[in-house]
Amino acid sequence: MIKNFYSKFLFQNPKKVILLVFILISFLGYYATKLEIDASSETLLLENDKDLAFAREVSKNYETQDMLIVTFTPKKDLLSEESLNTIKNISDDLLKLKETDSITSVLNVPLLQSPVRPISELVDNVKTIQNSKNIDKKLVKKEFLNSPLYKNSLVSNDFKTTAIVINLKRENRFFSLVEKRNALLKKKNDGTASKEELLKYKKVSQEFKQYRDNQREENSKYIQNVRDVIKKYQNEETLFLGGVNMIATDIISFVKNDLVIYGTTLILLLIAILWIIFREIKWVLLSVLICALSVIATSGMLGFFNWEVTVISSNFISLQLIITISIVLHLIVRYRELSSKYTNSSQSKLVLNTMLSKFSPSFFAIITTIAGFGSLLLSNIQPVINLGWMMSAGIAISLIISFLVFPAILILLRKSKPNKSFENNLHFIEVAINIVKNKGNLILIGSIVLIIFSLTGASKLLVENSFISYFKENTEIYKSMKIIDQKLGGTTPLDVIINFDIKDKNNKEKKEETNNPDDMLSSFEDEFNTSSNDAQYWFTNYKMNIISKVHNYLESIKYIGKVQSLATMLEVGKILNDGKDLDSFKLALLYKKLPQEYKSIILDPYIDIDKNQARITMRIVDSNKDLRRDELLKQIKKDLTKIVGDDNVEIRLSNLMVLYNNMLQSLFDSQVKTLGFVILSLFIMFLLLFRSLILATIAILANIVPISIVFGIMGWTGIPLDIMTITIAAISIGIGVDDTIHYIHRFKEEFKKDHNYENAMMRSHRTIGFAMVYTSVAVMVGFSILVLSNLIPTIYFGLLTVIVMATILLSAILLLPRLLILFKPFSKV
């Protein structure tokens, strides 16, 4: 059938086929311009994560605001007129931007201890640097450095750096859209949604996406504007911009940069390599054309289906280039082999034989690669699932385009004698043959050493996701994050939510009541019960003790930066109250008397009286190399359960720290599962393909051994498995199987000729071996360019891919043939 397709259709109408492919791809090319990149933290979260719903609820209840932080390190003293003026000017400029809600800086925070005054006076007249003419700068400095409110958060401990916090306007629409969508999604998943509701769900989802797209654009414009403001003052002082919002924007711009720069550089490098190998312009042009068409078609398809490129899938162009070039190189090498062997054959015969002999191995290589990427669909994480779909679809597109365009163009060209100068000078293949023939044990020992290296390394593997380590030390985002992280109280936010009074013991008490009703007491009971739920009576010793002990515990952990809660205010209150704790009565009075303006700063973020709940917020020091996030969260949960064991409360952790950790743990779990699934499904496919248990085992071994090196290297060098590096193993398997399939397929063909293993090996090496070397070298050189990226995970990705490709090649031309010779799986053929 395939033969008929080529000889009767494609070879007859090559121009029509090319035209058709071009039309289809230009259609997709239009959609390629609509390809979107979304690196927001939102894309990394697990949509069905209960903790996410909880975190959103917390964020809504406590009306949390997004914020950016400008770190300011003046040359002069922090409280000098000049420095304060600069802060004032920067704040004024930032307030002119419409997304800015307010600015918090040393200028406008209340001074409570400069000097210490009775609470009554403080409440009547709050002093700030900005609103007071005569301030005692020595006292102010002392307060900033020692006050539980400001130390290690508003100013650094060396008093050289201060934070200018930009509070962004709250996006209520985001929450209303999420709520609407989730309510409908729940119905949809329950199967209780009506047709109308399904339509509405679709509409709301689109609206939400649209909203996020707009938001993303506005956010990036806003950050650019903030940066412009900062630039104005940069000459005189040291200023950096940081904050969670900025991480996303910077990652997006880095990813975009990488896509453009590495996509094009990769192609240029491939051109150079192709020229060095083949010394014929047609092979270079043909390869580049097919690669370009494949990438455009896939990008177009992503744009058409509205699949967004995320941090995780940002490597898809490079990946697709590798796979496409591998298909094309195998075709070219095969064609050149046939054309130098059968010098008298016609072009159509050569092309037909090339296509037919390569169809089956290429098809199976692609199918197994799809199985590798398809395994990603088993993960729970949308961007990873998307990467699975993207790559599976992309590879299929590459296969189709290669098998249409390659023969269609080649048939139009005249036959030429291949320039084999490179092959003739490449001694590598002969060296490999020699090793397989004469030093077989060395290969086996080497493989065992490699396995030991990998297993010991894998046992040291870390699953950590540190945003700060995504960036190079010379980038602005790294510098700002380091300052905020180490000097101004940490980076990743974590909340502890305390729900008080979870058991209702009223029933028990009622039963215990004696049958001796005291009328007078009952009438008093009624009187007090009517007002017992008034907000001011919420501040009981019991609650304050719990909040304080949880707060103190969290503050004692070295990985935690700034901790803030009602306990911070209690501590300040104690300072103002001559060192005595504020009792419940004073707290109640304070609550009644405090103006809303200050309530919203010191109480609202930390307590929810209606819900009978308190919130303790903190930031984790992301740059601490010893930090083990999952362990830390588990430890906190365990310790807190012990600390409040008898207190009739429920403790729950929340915010980004928990969400990222959930995502990473789930990614890791799914990795373990999918890796198992990939190996099993590959084994089954090898069994189907080769119809031999020994052969399938050999093929699997030849893949597992080189790929395990990824884990070995990562474990031994301390590169953590994070949201980027975690996909490398699946990708490596996807790429690695190709060599195995092509080689075994060829070996089988060669073995049929004389039933001699060594001869078959030598012939295979001298033919398909070259294609394998070329493919690997092209990919390795191409990927080495990624080390120039600004994103550290991309650099790791590049380096590890280069190493894996090298080991896969070595395994395919050393270990695989050695195992074939050793186990002689074809003896019955």
Place this chain on the structure above:
Amino acid sequence: MFKKLFLIACLMSSLFAFEKENIQKQMSENIHQVLNILKNTNISKTEKNDKIIKIIDKSFDYNIMSMLVLGRTWKTISSEQRENFSNIFIKRLKESYIDKLELYNDQKIKINDLKENKSRLVLNTILIGKKENYPIDYKFYENRKNNQWYVYDVNILGVSIIQTYRKQFDEYLKEKTIDDLIKYLKEKNLKA
């Protein structure tokens, strides 16, 4: 401000039990008596405290206050526990008051009319501050046995002293026993 308000609450409670028609008049007399004790620089701190406590003792109905702060729990505990609790709680209440008295400085107080609320009486007074005035309500109930009126609660700026204790003890007793509470208050008194 709170310290001062607290002080006034303490002052106002330093009254004798009243007959209904005398409450208002006696309040203003007695308050000046207490203020004079405080202003007197010739006597020691301990003497001052003792004198004031004597006045408080007669005007406050501690038994009813002890009952009220425990609410329904009062009915479930033994008479021995009631006695233990009352002793320790009264001590705590007094010490807390004395603590605040030390911070007193000049303040003016305006005493408004007595209002009747069901079977209780509420006397509204105003503490006149520099910028703002602060309402302080004294709540009286009638002891049917001797037909005298006693203070059973004070509301400062709408915050009831008894309610504040009630809420605390209620929460405490959800997880712990009355004996734990007595022990806890004893420890607190020792620390104070």
